[in-house]
Ligand SMILES: O[C@H]1[C@H](O)[C@@H](O)[C@H](O)[C@@H](O)[C@@H]1O
């Protein structure tokens with residue numbers, strides 16, 4: 001290689017690495033910035049499962065009994081083989097509106113309001129459009145309820161790992177006692193069916209709205225990996241909040257954990273925000289939807 005062209009390559013490389021640095025700095029800022037919720041004091045009022053109502057307790061009792069390896073394999077087979085519906089994202093948001101989430105101690109608002117509140121809180125904090133859109137759609141997987149789920153227990157609620165010992169970091173962990181997998185010779189062991197630090201991509205999370213929606217969007221959206229991770233793991237509180245399952249995760253998971261953690265306050269604490277006017281906000285969000293999704297999606 002001639003001296004001048006190698007010089008050229010070197011300076012190009014330097015430029016590229018400057019550009020990468022810049023992106024990383026921006027990325028860092030994206031996660032580290034103080035969000036509007038950091039200033040609030042009474043976060044403890046959220047997710048107070050000790051004093052949650054009977055509806056919430058009954059929900060988790062049922063879910064923890066019924067989320068087994070056998071059920072989860074079947075749910076994934078059904079997902080791949082059944083046809084459900086074909087429609088656009090805004091239509092899906094409106095359709096979801098009829099649902100009341102039995103697992104949620106913190107909101108009795110409709111789902112469309114929860115989605116808009118989450119997206120609006122992200123927008124107010126000046127976060128990028130892809131994160132706003134992640135906020136807008138993150139709970140659309142609850143559509144499973146009208147696509148023939150068994151109940152609410154296989155749609156909503158926190159998620160956890162199936163196929164190994166149920167973590168004691170899961171809320172109401174004692175209710176796994178009635179889950180047959182907790183007595184299984186393999187599934188009840190620390191690693192169960194997994195290898196140490198195999199990574200979350202190779203781990204089966206309990207089936208519900210996160211896992212379903214991730215599978216719908218991974219091939220039918222232009223969302224970046226961080227947005228897909230926010231969708232897939234937003235209910236995985238035992239991992240992203242309690243630090244469980246570190247014996248199964250790998251380095252790649254540590255990176256996406258930052259994204260999932262950055263998303264969480266908007267999902268959780270926006271539940272007490274002012275109510276949103278869907279019709280007023282619709283044009284703005286329709287324009288974002290058009291950037292990140294095809295006009296029609298197979299749900
Ligand atoms: O009750 C909530 C549910 O409404 C959310 O959509 C889910 O993401 C949470 O993890 C769960 O605990």
Ligand SMILES: [Fe+2]
Pocket residue numbers: 138139209234235
């Ligand atoms: Fe959710």
Ligand SMILES: [Fe+2]
Pocket residue numbers: 114138139267
């Ligand atoms: Fe949510």
